[in-house]
Amino acid sequence: xxxxxxxxxxxxxxxxxxxxxxxxxxxxxxxxxxxxxxxxxxxxxxxxxxxxxxxxxxxxxxxxxxxxxxxxxxxxxxxxxxxxxxxxxxxxxxxxxxxxxxxxxxxxxxxxxxxxxxxxxxxxxxxxxxxxxxxxxxxxxxxxxxxxxxxxxxxxxxxxxxxxxxxxxxxxxxxxxxxxxxxxxxxxxxxxxxxxxxxxxxxxxxxxxxxxx
Numbered sequence: 001x002x003x004x005x006x007x008x009x010x011x012x013x014x015x016x017x018x019x020x021x022x023x024x025x026x027x028x029x030x031x032x033x034x035x036x037x038x039x040x041x042x043x044x045x046x047x048x049x050x051x052x053x054x055x056x057x058x059x060x061x062x063x064x065x066x067x068x069x070x071x072x073x074x075x076x077x078x079x080x081x082x083x084x085x086x087x088x089x090x091x092x093x094x095x096x097x098x099x100x101x102x103x104x105x106x107x108x109x110x111x112x113x114x115x116x117x118x119x120x121x122x123x124x125x126x127x128x129x130x131x132x133x134x135x136x137x138x139x140x141x142x143x144x145x146x147x148x149x150x151x152x153x154x155x156x157x158x159x160x161x162x163x164x165x166x167x168x169x170x171x172x173x174x175x176x177x178x179x180x181x182x183x184x185x186x187x188x189x190x191x192x193x194x195x196x197x198x199x200x201x202x203x204x205x206x207x208x209x210x211x212x213x
Contacts, residue, residue, distance in 0.1 A: 002119050003048040006032045007039035007065065008081070009057045013104065017052075020108045027115065036060025040068050047073060049119055052111075055082040055089055063092045070097030077118045081111065085128065102126040127151040127193065152190065159186050164206035 006029060008014050014032045021027045030046045033039050037059040043051055051069060053062040066078050079100035080093045090101055100118045102110055103126050114124040152160065155176075162172045169187065173180040191202050 002027045002050060002115060003046070004029045004050045004052060004115070005039065005042050005046055005048045006052040007034070007036065007057060007062065008032070008052075008054045009034045010054075016108065017111070020112070024112075027112075034058070036062060036065035039065045043069050043073065043076065048076065050077045050079060050115060052079045052081050052115075055080060055084055055093065063096050066093065066096035066098055079114055079118055079124070085126075100124040103128055127153075128189070152193065156186055156190055159183060160190065160202075160206045160209070163187075163203055164209075 004027060006014060006017060008017075011034065014034075018029060018032070021029055030048050031042050033042050035058040036053075039051070039053060039057075039062075040060070051066075053065060055062040057065075062080060062082070066080075069076060069078065074097075077100070078093075078096075078098040079102070080098045081102055081104060082089070083104050084090075085103060093101060100114050100123060102114050102124070106126050106128060110126065117124045158176065159172055162175060167175065169180050169183040172183045176183075187199060187202060190196075191198065194202070194205060196202055196205060
């Protein structure tokens with residue numbers, strides 16, 4: 001059984017997580033709080049296997065709470081669940097002792113996947129965070145472990161395949177029945193995920209990987 005304590009200052013998100021895992025036989029949420037100070041106290045009382053924490057919270061933020069938890073209970077895993085994808089926030093949470101980092105808009109299924117990987121002693125990082133940062137950081141901190149490989153969504157793979165076939169953003173939008181601005185956003189996200197410099201490098205990458213996606 002994976003026992004969990006969760007800290008999040010938006011009760012609606014807590015309620016959603018509780019509802020999702022209510023009938024999960026492998027996961028038990030022992031308690032939830034809305035600030036960092038209460039999180040530290042609850043962890044000391046319950047000593048769960050995993051802590052899920054937001055970064056920005058009242059009274060004490062998730063970074064400081066993670067430091068205190070890991071100093072007293074180094075065996076407890078910490079997963080950051082946040083809206084912040086800035087490199088500074090990621091680095092601070094990893095330095096504090098977190099072994100997982102996912103964004104709130106990534107969905108509850110990814111949260112479940114992250115939980116189950118982390119308690120096995122693995123790391124888990126949201127595919128939508130800055131992978132060029134994650135790769136560099138983990139190369140310099142071998143004790144943290146290996147990062148997840150870059151994962152493109154099914155839609156991104158569709159667009160990448162069309163790019164490889166020489167389609168413009170406007171043509172792709174017409175083929176997939178989506179807005180051109182949406183295609184452009186996917187292009188930017190892929191450039192960031194793949195740690196590329198610009199659109200030309202994305203086209204080159206798409207052509208090279210044409211038969212791999």
